[in-house]
Amino acid sequence: MYKEIDGTFQHLKTFDEDNYGSSYGEKFKYLVPETGTYYIILGSYDDAGTCIVEADIQPNTPNYQSLDFTSEILPEPAEGDLWNWDNETQTLTLHDGFQIVSLDAPAITLPDESVLCIEASVE
16 A cells, blocks of 8 residues: 655555465455555466456544543433443443454553453444
């Protein structure tokens, strides 16, 4: 992944899962740090000549937040959030579609002896 900065292409990230022998090829997720134009360079391990590129572009929403259930003021889900916290049983439930976005801080902090329940698929 590259981005042009001051007329020079700057390398941001390399993705290589060494799965070139599989039927599904490389697969990755990456959250860009800012709005802009990014470039993906594709390479091949052989001369198969076939390449499928699929991009799932999602808007940067302000809903990304750390969930810290050890703090004095507990987070509360907003309408449409895909998680809920039961303070009595110390159980965090993540619902289908919940996504964890890598931040500079831990995404979820749970108290000792808490329970994490995952319903359906979670990324």
